[in-house]
Amino acid sequence: MVEDLDDFFEDRGQWEGPSGSDMDLPPRPPRSRREIRRNRKSRKRRNLLKVLLSALLAIALILGVSYLVSRIHRQGPIIGSSRDVADDYPGPGETPIEFSVDTGQSAQQIGANLEKAGIVASQRAFVQSVNGQQLADKLFPGTFELKTRMKASDVVAILTDPSKAGGFLEVRSGDRARDVIARAARLSGVGQGDFDAIVSSGGRGILPSEAGGHFEGWFEPGRYDVKKLGSADKILRSMVERRTAKLDLLGVPEGEDRQRILNVASITEAEVNKAEYYAKVVRVIDNRLGRGMPLGMDSTVAYSNNVTALKLTNAMLQNSQDPYNTRIRKGLPPTPIGSAGDDAIQAAMNPESGDWLYFVTVNMDTGETRFSTDKAQFDEDVKLYKQWESNHRG
Incomplete structure (x- = not known):
């Protein structure tokens, strides 16, 4: 209590000179234990604040460095800022030049x-230009027709356009071998003669035995x-090896x-354009x-005559000498009629349950296909297709 009263009066005391005016004196020492404690707390607060600020600056620096390192790791050096x-x-x-991009x-x-x-x-x-447009993953491999002294953004526009990429062969589901070659x-x-020679020899050393030389x-x-592969042997071998590996992966016997599964799958691929119908088509074939x-199947006749199904003639459909004419001949055609995709191959191994014997794609725009078990319903579905054909005939 005494200390508190002393502190109270000392806190309110005045330092005065003889005449009552302030004197020019050096800073006075602390006047009481309370002021000493107050000063000590103030110093502690200032020191703590300094430590916290230092820690925050260190964390910000670490995060900034980590971001830059990760960005450089993903995209490469960051260049081309507004100041660079x-x-x-x-x-x-100016001068036309061929330029190749490797995979x-x-x-x-x-x-x-x-x-x-x-x-x-x-x-x-x-x-x-690539990073600015976020196109790093859109650069296509291939050989491109460019020019010397081009604007960088114009080059990027070409190298990200797959239609401009030469030297790369695209094999699509349903493609025929002759067209691919x-x-x-x-x-x-x-x-072309190099390819023809290998085909004529039955693909010896390239095709598996079950292919029968086709x-x-x-x-x-x-x-x-294909431009990088550089030879007919390597190109054909690459496509066949990848096919064999995929068939193994899909569990094809x-x-x-x-060979039979590839045959059925190729017909299925050619007959309808929606994967949802594949397993039903396979069931029709099996039935x-x-x-x-x-x-x-019109698709098999179209294959042997190297036309589309829409360009078949009555003479083609009535040719009994054509081994691919499944309108007349029983059984599967001698070979597949194209490169079937994964969905068609899996459907050929797992047909949908049903007793359908007929199907007709009644709308070529939507791909709508109808399946039936009797000839009368099939004839009605054919009429729907004929109506669609009549409405779209140019």
Whole structure:
């Protein structure tokens, strides 16, 4: 209590000179234990604040460095900011030049090659344009027709357009072998004769025995760098090996069963354009074969005559000498009629349960297909298709 009273009066005391005015004196020492404690707490608060600020600055620095490292790791060096404009040509370009992009090349690697070829003014301009448009994962492999001294953004527009990529063969589900080989010869620059010689020899050393010497059905859909492969043997071997690997992955039985499944799947792929119908079509094929009925598939006749189903003539459909004419001949055709996709192959192994014997795609725009068990319903469905055909005939 005494200390509190002393503190009370000391806190309110005045330092005065003889005449009552303030004197020019040095800072006085603390007047009481309370002031000492107050000063000590104030210093502690200031020191704590300094520690907290230092910790926050350290955390911010660590987070900033981590972000920059992760971004560089994902995208490569960050260049081309508003204060770091890369050298660039104004375009549109001068001398035509071929330029190739390999599978897996980064924007930095492509940009360096473009600069070396004199196509862009700098690697940095190209990378800046790619990153600015977030197109790093849209750069396609292939051979492109470019020009020297092009604007970097114009080069990016071409290298991200798959239709401009030459040298890469696209095999699609349903493609016929003859068409695939013709495109492979044109894109690779390898002579058509080189391919024809291998086909004539029955694909010896390339095709499995169950293929019976025929490439049809044995090309796996996908993209192939045929220009880089460089020879007919390597190109054909690549497509067949990828097909074999995919069939193994899908669990397709080997030997004659494998060839039969590819045959059924290829017809299914050609007959309807919606995967939801594949398993039903396979069931129709199995049911008709089981009853000893001709398959009656226009797609097989179109294949042997190298036309689309819409261009079939009565003469083609009535040609009994055609081994692929399943309107007349019973059983499956001699070979598959195209490269079936995964969905059709899986449907060929797992047909849907049902007793359908007929189907008709009644609307070629929507792909609507109707299945039936009797000829009368089939005839009615054919009328619907004929009506659609009449309405769309040019």
